[in-house]
Amino acid sequence: MVDIHCHILPGFDDGSDNIEESLRMARIAAGGGTKAMIVTPHSNIPNSYQNYLDKLYVDTFKELKAKIKEHNIPIDIYPGHEIFATDDLIEPIKRKRLLTLCNSDYPLVEFGFKERSESVYKKLQILVAEGLTPIVAHPERYAFVAENGSAPLMLKKIGCLLQLNKGSLKNKFGENAYAVSQAIIRHEIADFVASDAHSPYMRTPYLADAYEIVCELHSVQYADLLLNVNPEKVLKNEKIK
Ligand SMILES: [Fe+2]
Known part of the structure; x- marks a missing residue:
């Protein structure tokens, strides 16, 4: 899985506080059948995590990659950001101060949990108009999605792809996120399931359980699409239908 x-x-x-925690996370991921991960630190959050690409990011990424290899953990890592959507998002993406996933045309985008749908759609439409295909991180966790059953389809209609969190499918983020994530799977609107892992203790990167849940809710083929096929296409910057 990827x-x-x-x-x-x-x-x-x-997320991870230090290199030791990161290595534990990498081991957990590998133990669950993950062979590649895109690192996605929070970024562009006003008055919070900014994390625009800089030397520290590049050096830390290289160090983590080297340590994973040194410890013989069978995981490849690739660069990226989880980008908090603001009105002026496109310029920092174009100038590569904010990274798309593995330098593809797929930015991973998150929103405020209570942001209104009009504001979300407007920001996403700007990215689509620039030729990008935004991947909406955990749509099942947003209030505007919980309040409006057609919101996931609207996000797809705009031209986005949807990434569900493992934790939502495991009922770790409340009843709304649990119900919406199941509905999105059953209606085949999801494009990815990912860990959104923050530590080796809770919200871990172990994905085997998420794969099993998608198999139970839908099918092995769909679990493969969400955890293998589509994520591989992101790594190769190939088109996802
Ligand atoms: Fe995240």
Whole structure:
């Protein structure tokens, strides 16, 4: 499997605190059948995690990659950001101050949990108009989705792809996120399931259980699409239908 959403880069956000925790996370991921991860520290959050690409990001990424290899953990890592959507998002993406997933045309985008749908749609439409295909991180966790059953389809209609969190499918983020994530799977509107892992203790990068849940809710083929096929296409920057 390929995990497209993981806070494993140490010291950048509320994810891994240090390289030892990151290595434990990498081991857990490998033990669950993950062979590649895109590191996605929070970024562009006003008055919070900014994390625009800089030397520290590049050096830390290289160090983590080298340590994973040194410890013989069978995981490849690739660069990325989880980008908090603001009105002026496109310029920092174009100038590569904010990274798309593995330098593809797929930015991973998150919103405020209570942001209104009009504001979300407007920001996403700007990215689509620039030729990008935004991947909406955990749509099942947003209030505007919980309040409006057609919101996931609207996000797809705009031209986005949807990434569900493992934790939502395991009922770790409340009843709304649990119910919406199941509905999105059953209606085949999801494009990815990822860990959104923050530590080796809770919200871990172990994905085998998420794969099993999708198999139970839908099918093995769909679990493969969400955790193998589509994430591989992101790594190769191939088109996803
Ligand atoms: Fe995240």
